[in-house]
Amino acid sequence: MTKSEEYDDIPGTIVFDADRSRQGYHLNMFCISLREQKNRDAFTADASAYLDKYPMTPEQRQAVLDQEWNLMLELGGNIYYTSKLAAYHGINFQELAGIMTGMGSTDYRAMMLAGGRSIEGNRNKKEWEDK
Known part of the structure; x- marks a missing residue:
């Protein structure tokens, strides 16, 4: 994020705003894709190849692989989208x-x-x- 907002000072809170939405677009599209069984199956079969379909930053990609939930939000993930990835993992x-x-x-x-x-x-x- 390049600009500072007043709400950046709220402890323990990552606000999903327009900047984060733009930053996390591909991360969120990956996460929401997991609502379909065929996509979950493809991700299970070859996570790296499946992730290649979504031009995320290397940091976003690693956060997905490492299940770094808070980092995903910092990198533009929306909690409702990233919860699809959590559900994939049985969480x-x-x-x-x-x-x-x-x-x-x-x-x-x-x-x-x-x-x-x-x-x-x-x-x-x-x-x-x-x-």
């Missing part, structure tokens, strides 16, 4: 959120049932640095 959305937050799915579920992440200490990245 449901709650488990994915648990992985991405580092909490695990049980603690993530409990946090959400309790009303979500507290705003206290989470307003900006400086508050995280002060912890």
